[in-house]
Amino acid sequence: NINRGCLYNGQNFLKMASNFADPYIFSSDTLPSDPRFLPPLANGQLGWRVFEKIMHMGGVYNGEGGACHRADIPCPLAVWMMFDKVSPLFLFEGIFTHTILTSYVEASQLFYAHRQFPNLMVMEVLLQRQMTTEEPIIVMLDSSFTPHSDDITFQTAPDYKGGRHIFGKTMFPEVPGVPCPSVHLIWSPLTSTVTLLPDQHQSHWSFLLAIAESRENAESSFDTGLELMEHGNLQSSHSKAWAELWLGSRVELEGLVHLNRALIGCMFYLLSAFPSLSETPIQFGGVSPGGLSNGGQGQDYWGHVFWDQDLWIYPNIALFHPKLARAVLDYRMRTLEGAKANAQKQGYKGLKFPWESAISGYEVCAVNIYGQQEIHINGAVTLAFQNYLYLTQDLAVFTEGYGSEVVWCIADYWVSRVTWNPDDRQYHIKGVMPPDEYYYNVDNSVYTNSVAKYSLQFAVELANLLQHPAPSEWQEVADKLKIPFDPELKYHPEFDGYKRGSQVKQADTVLLGYPLGLPMSREVRQNDLECYESVTDPLGPAMTWSVFAVGWLELGEAEKAQQVLQKCFKNIQGPFQVWSESSDGSGAVNFLTGMGGFLQAVLFGYTGFRVQRDCLMFAPLLPDDVAVLSVKGVSYLGNKMDWLVKKQEISVVVRKQAEDSGIDKPSPLEIVLTRSGNIIPLIPGQLVMFPKQPGKIQKQNSKSYCWFL
Numbered sequence: 001n002i003n004r005g006c007l008y009n010g011q012n013f014l015k016m017a018s019n020f021a022d023p024y025i026f027s028s029d030t031l032p033s034d035p036r037f038l039p040p041l042a043n044g045q046l047g048w049r050v051f052e053k054i055m056h057m058g059g060v061y062n063g064e065g066g067a068c069h070r071a072d073i074p075c076p077l078a079v080w081m082m083f084d085k086v087s088p089l090f091l092f093e094g095i096f097t098h099t100i101l102t103s104y105v106e107a108s109q110l111f112y113a114h115r116q117f118p119n120l121m122v123m124e125v126l127l128q129r130q131m132t133t134e135e136p137i138i139v140m141l142d143s144s145f146t147p148h149s150d151d152i153t154f155q156t157a158p159d160y161k162g163g164r165h166i167f168g169k170t171m172f173p174e175v176p177g178v179p180c181p182s183v184h185l186i187w188s189p190l191t192s193t194v195t196l197l198p199d200q201h202q203s204h205w206s207f208l209l210a211i212a213e214s215r216e217n218a219e220s221s222f223d224t225g226l227e228l229m230e231h232g233n234l235q236s237s238h239s240k241a242w243a244e245l246w247l248g249s250r251v252e253l254e255g256l257v258h259l260n261r262a263l264i265g266c267m268f269y270l271l272s273a274f275p276s277l278s279e280t281p282i283q284f285g286g287v288s289p290g291g292l293s294n295g296g297q298g299q300d301y302w303g304h305v306f307w308d309q310d311l312w313i314y315p316n317i318a319l320f321h322p323k324l325a326r327a328v329l330d331y332r333m334r335t336l337e338g339a340k341a342n343a344q345k346q347g348y349k350g351l352k353f354p355w356e357s358a359i360s361g362y363e364v365c366a367v368n369i370y371g372q373q374e375i376h377i378n379g380a381v382t383l384a385f386q387n388y389l390y391l392t393q394d395l396a397v398f399t400e401g402y403g404s405e406v407v408w409c410i411a412d413y414w415v416s417r418v419t420w421n422p423d424d425r426q427y428h429i430k431g432v433m434p435p436d437e438y439y440y441n442v443d444n445s446v447y448t449n450s451v452a453k454y455s456l457q458f459a460v461e462l463a464n465l466l467q468h469p470a471p472s473e474w475q476e477v478a479d480k481l482k483i484p485f486d487p488e489l490k491y492h493p494e495f496d497g498y499k500r501g502s503q504v505k506q507a508d509t510v511l512l513g514y515p516l517g518l519p520m521s522r523e524v525r526q527n528d529l530e531c532y533e534s535v536t537d538p539l540g541p542a543m544t545w546s547v548f549a550v551g552w553l554e555l556g557e558a559e560k561a562q563q564v565l566q567k568c569f570k571n572i573q574g575p576f577q578v579w580s581e582s583s584d585g586s587g588a589v590n591f592l593t594g595m596g597g598f599l600q601a602v603l604f605g606y607t608g609f610r611v612q613r614d615c616l617m618f619a620p621l622l623p624d625d626v627a628v629l630s631v632k633g634v635s636y637l638g639n640k641m642d643w644l645v646k647k648q649e650i651s652v653v654v655r656k657q658a659e660d661s662g663i664d665k666p667s668p669l670e671i672v673l674t675r676s677g678n679i680i681p682l683i684p685g686q687l688v689m690f691p692k693q694p695g696k697i698q699k700q701n702s703k704s705y706c707w708f709l
Helices: 215-230 234-248 257-272 307-318 322-334 336-346 368-373 377-392 403-417 446-465 472-480 522-533 544-554 558-571 592-606
Strands: 004-008 025-028 040-042 046-049 054-057 079-082 089-092 096-101 105-113 120-129 137-143 152-160 163-170 182-187 193-196 202-212 250-254 419-421 426-428 616-618 628-636 639-646 649-657 669-673 679-682 688-691 695-699
Touching: 040 105, 040 257, 046 105, 046 120, 079 096, 079 105, 105 234, 120 137, 120 193, 120 215, 120 234, 152 182, 152 215, 163 215, 182 215, 193 202, 202 215, 215 234, 234 628, 250 257, 250 592, 257 307, 257 558, 257 592, 307 322, 307 377, 307 592, 322 336, 322 377, 322 403, 336 403, 377 403, 377 446, 377 628, 403 446, 403 472, 426 472, 446 472, 522 544, 544 558, 544 592, 558 592, 592 628, 649 679, 669 688, 679 688
Parallel strands: 004 089
Antiparallel strands: 004 025, 040 046, 046 054, 079 137, 089 096, 096 105, 105 120, 120 202, 137 193, 152 163, 163 182, 182 202, 250 628, 419 426, 616 695, 628 639, 639 649, 649 688, 669 679, 669 695
16 A cells, blocks of 8 residues: 655646656645645635535625624535545645555545636546456545535525535625625535446546536536536646646746745645636635635634735736736725725725725724724735736726726825824824734834835826826825934834834834835845844744845845745645744644745845836845746736846746736837846847846836836
C-alpha cells in the first residue's frame, strides 16, 4: 500500500503521482490533523474544504447586520472513499485526488470546483485494475451528507434529469426588508459502492453538483455538466481554464525551493477566489480574508469583505488580469448605496464603505467601534480604482459605470470628515482606529490621513480627466491635511500622541512608503522601518512582514528584506500551503490577505514595479539566494509582457494584446533606462535584453499621454 498526499494546483494536470519534485505538486502522506487546513476548493462562486459537510456560495449570507455570515450549504459531495483498511493517497491540482493503491487496484477519487463553469462542483471516481482477480473489486463511498442547514430552510423539489433537487432561502436578510437569497442544489444521486467487474480493466463514475440562486440557473448548470460528461470534456474543460489562468499569471523563481512553492501556492489560492475569465460574468461577491471555503458563523471573519481585498489581494490580480480586477471594482460599485447610507448614519457626506461588507454595502461589523473608526477602508477602495486606471487607461468603469461616483463621493466624505485646526493651520481627522487595531479613538493616524490625501488628489485628477468640475475643497484639504512627522527623531509617529517604542499590531506607518509612495528621504524611510519592525507583535497578521520586506528592498537591503520575509513561513501550514492569519496557526485560515502581501513582496519588491500615472516603473533587486525571477503575463496598457530578472540582466518580451484589458487597441510600449538613458522599443514577439538597472515602461514616444474613451 502507498500512503501519500499531494497538492496539484492546475499546472500540468494529472501528472504521474511519482513526480513529487514538481513545485506545482504539494505532497503529503497524511491529511492535516487540523481540519481547518484541509485544501480549499473554490472558483469565485463556490467554495468548499474537501470532505467537509458544508460549503459556501458567493453572495449568500444569513443574518441581519452584525449577525450576517456566510450561509452554510450542505455539500452532497462530502464523501469518503473506503476500501477495506487501506490508507489513502491524496492529490490536489485545482483538483483534490484521494487515491488508494494496492497490489490489485488503484482507486482514485477526484474533487474540483469547475474553473470555467462556476456553478459546478464535481466528484469523479476511477478504478484501475492492477492484477487479474476472479472476484469483483468493490469500493465503498461513505457519505456524510444530510440536506440540512442551520442557515437555510430547504424543501425537496422534483428530480431533474435524474438529479436530486432541493431549494430554500436563508432565514434572515442582511438588511431589513431586503429579500433573502435563494439557493438551489441539483446533484447526481450517490451510490454507496462502486464496483469493478472481473472482466473490466478500469471504470469511471462522475457525480455533478450544480448550485445557483435560481432554479433556471441551477438546471442550466446541471445541463452543462451533463453535456460535458457526454462528450468527455468535464475534466478537460476545467483543466483548460486553469491553464489559461496560469498562462496569463505565473510567478516562479530559481534558488529557493520553499519560496518558489510558497509563491505558486499563494497565486493558486488567490486565483481560486476570482471568477472565470471566459464565462459570462457572475455577480461577484468580493474576496473575504479566508476565501469562499470559509466564513460560517463565528469563523474566519464570517466571510465578510474588508480592506484586505482592495489593498492586499487586488494589486496582485490587477497586475495580470484586468477583467478580474474589474470584478472587484464592480463589487464596490454595487454596494454604493449601502456605503452612502453608512456615511449618512455617521453624519457625513459622500460614501463610507463598510469596514465589514457582505452584499448590500451596509456595515455588518458586529463590533461598532471598528465600523465607526476604521475609515481608512475608503482610501483602499480609491487606490484600487486608481491602480486599475493607471494599468489599463480604460475609462469605461468611470464613464459607463459608477467608478467616478465612487471616487468623488469618497472625496466628499473626507472633506466632511476633517476638522480645521487654527493653531497649526491644518486639517485634522479625529477619532479613528488606524490599521494598527491596538489603538482606537486616536487623532491624525498617519496612514489614514495619508491615504485620504491621495484619495482627494486622485479625485481632482479624475475630474480634470473627465472635464468635470472639481470642488475646490478637494485640493485644499489634500494640500493642508496633517501628516504627522517628528522632525527631531526623523520618523512618522503612527498618530498624534504615539509613544515611540509602544507595541503595534501590524503594518501601519510602514505602508506610507509602499504602497502609498509618500515622498520621504532614505533616512526617514529607514527610521520608520527600524522603529516599527522592532515593536511589531510577532503574532500579528501574516501580511505585515511582507511590507517591511518591500521597504528594505527599496533601500537596497536585499538580505535584510529576505530575513524579514522568512518570518512569513511560520504562517504556512503544511502540507497544502494553506496560510493561517497568525504564526501560531490561530486566526483565519486560508488567509488570502497574508498570501496577497507575500506575493506583493516579490511582484512589487523583487521587481520594484510601481504603477504610476504615465508609466510602470521597475527597479529589480534579488537577494543572494534567488538566482532568477520569472514573471509572466504582466498586463499593461493592453499588452501582455513576460519578465525574466537575473543578477546582472533583465529580459522582457511583449507577448500579445491582453484580451481582457478593457481597451480596443494596445499601446505600443518602450523601455526607458534610468542610468544609461537608453530607450528600447518593445515590439511584440521580440525579446529585448539589457543590464539590470532601474527604468520605466511607457507608451512609445510619449512626451504626453492620452486616454482611451
